Amino acid sequence: MIDGTLLPGCPIAWGMVGGGHNSQIGHVHRSAALRDHNFRLVAGAFDIDAARGRRFGEQLGVDVQRCYADYRAMFEAEAGRPDGIRAVSIATPNNTHFEICKAALLSGLHVVCEKPLCFTTAEAKELLELSLARNRMVGVAYGYAGHPLIAQAREMIARGELGDIRIVQMQFSHGFHSEAVEQSSPAARWRMDPAFAGPSYVLGDIGTHPLYLSQVMLPGLKIERLMCSRQSFVSSRAPLEDNAFTLMQYQGGAMGYLWACAVNSGSMHGHKLRVIGARASLEWWDEHPNQLRHEVQGQPAQVLDRGMGYLHPAALQEDRISAGHAEGLFEAWSNLYHRFALAMEATDRRDREALQTILHPDIHAGIEGVRWVENCVRSADAGGIWVDYC
Numbered sequence: 022m023i024d025g026t027l028l029p030g031c032p033i034a035w036g037m038v039g040g041g042h043n044s045q046i047g048h049v050h051r052s053a054a055l056r057d058h059n060f061r062l063v064a065g066a067f068d069i070d071a072a073r074g075r076r077f078g079e080q081l082g083v084d085v086q087r088c089y090a091d092y093r094a095m096f097e098a099e100a101g102r103p104d105g106i107r108a109v110s111i112a113t114p115n116n117t118h119f120e121i122c123k124a125a126l127l128s129g130l131h132v133v134c135e136k137p138l139c140f141t142t143a144e145a146k147e148l149l150e151l152s153l154a155r156n157r158m159v160g161v162a163y164g165y166a167g168h169p170l171i172a173q174a175r176e177m178i179a180r181g182e183l184g185d186i187r188i189v190q191m192q193f194s195h196g197f198h199s200e201a202v203e204q205s206s207p208a209a210r211w212r213m214d215p216a217f218a219g220p221s222y223v224l225g226d227i228g229t230h231p232l233y234l235s236q237v238m239l240p241g242l243k244i245e246r247l248m249c250s251r252q253s254f255v256s257s258r259a260p261l262e263d264n265a266f267t268l269m270q271y272q273g274g275a276m277g278y279l280w281a282c283a284v285n286s287g288s289m290h291g292h293k294l295r296v297i298g299a300r301a302s303l304e305w306w307d308e309h310p311n312q313l314r315h316e317v318q319g320q321p322a323q324v325l326d327r328g329m330g331y332l333h334p335a336a337l338q339e340d341r342i343s344a345g346h347a348e349g350l351f352e353a354w355s356n357l358y359h360r361f362a363l364a365m366e367a368t369d370r371r372d373r374e375a376l377q378t379i380l381h382p383d384i385h386a387g388i389e390g391v392r393w394v395e396n397c398v399r400s401a402d403a404g405g406i407w408v409d410y411c
């Protein structure tokens with residue numbers, strides 16, 4: 022159970038790039054990092070507009086001297102302070118992640134970066150090399166992975182409770198962009214502009230979330246080849262897609278399917294995973310994250326609830342309140358930042374063994390997301406053909 026006990030070496034002096042006033046995800050990062058007091062927000066370059074960012078930083082209680090005009094100024098000034106930041110979170114539009122992440126690593130900072138980590142696997146590998154050379158941790162904000170029942174699914178699958186895995190069905194399929202909302206929403210507009218969003222819209226923006234959850238649940242499953250078809254139902258979004266279907270063949274013969282969609286009219290998140298084995302299936306839905314359906318062929322379906330003693334210990338260690346109470350996205354993200362704090366400490370100690378035991382979306386998860394999008398786009402843009410996964 023997490024009860025607010027400070028982790029060794031914490032609080033970690035922490036800064037943010039982006040996540041300014043009214044940004045979609047900035048407050049989620051702050052509330053997650055600050056929840057257990059393992060991080061202390063002491064600096065920031067919160068906004069593309071320096072004056073607005075400074076005002077916002079002050080409102081957050083950050084010393085005005087440490088509300089910087091841009092990330093370069095922040096990294097340079099903080100490196101010169103005895104109490105300077107040790108870690109930074111990057112919550113800016115996609116096109117900036119690579120440069121900011123690289124600059125942070127070169128300044129000796131641990132990094133939590135929003136997804137996608139960058140645009141190409143070549144860039145992602147450069148960040149990996151740098152993080153290794155500088156011995157710094159890079160975490161990626163796959164926040165849903167912090168829901169305890171994801172760990173339960175991973176344990177049940179590992180123990181063979183479903184039998185051999187045959188099918189993995191994934192979707193993140195919402196309806197919020199069924200119309201051209203980008204005409205009035207700047208946060209939607211950049212997501213559909215390749216200069217800011219990168220080579221994809223829904224594949225990278227939402228598809229990588231269930232993809233990462235599938236990798237947590239099924240660490241042994243490797244994609245052998247895939248086939249992707251992508252469309253822009255709101256035609257002004259072309260060449261970026263607002264809908265994509267991806268079929269995956271895994272090594273060993275299992276099949277996967279991922280539907281990423283922003284035009285699923287009437288749907289809220291529609292973010293679900295169903296893992297189907299030869300004997301039984303598991304199903305998790307992010308709108309009901311405290312429940313995991315377990316369906317054994319020929320038996321009545323069971324619903325497993327978060328916090329209950331019948332769950333695997335790995336699914337209980339991050340509970341914050343007893344069973345029956347609803348935990349949600351804020352708790353999942355707090356769990357993730359708890360793991361990031363542990364991983365930063367283990368990295369500082371060069372404790373590779375401890376690092377292995379902290380299940381967190383690290384730079385390899387970031388690389389995998391970028392790689393998957395690259396392969397999907399390659400398949401889709403060649404006419405929706407099967408491509409070997411590379």
Ligand code: NAD
Pocket residue numbers: 038039040041042043044045046047066067068069070091092112113114115117135136137162163164207208226
């Ligand atoms: P947004 O447009 O709502 O906010 C972006 C913020 O970054 C703004 O405050 C803007 O002023 C600031 N900014 C832009 N460029 C900057 C720069 N160079 N320096 C400093 N600040 C800068 O965007 P958002 O929806 O919050 O998305 C931000 C990132 O988070 C994106 O990469 C997106 O994919 C990701 N995201 C992830 C999740 C998740 O579940 N992990 C959810 C939403 C968004």
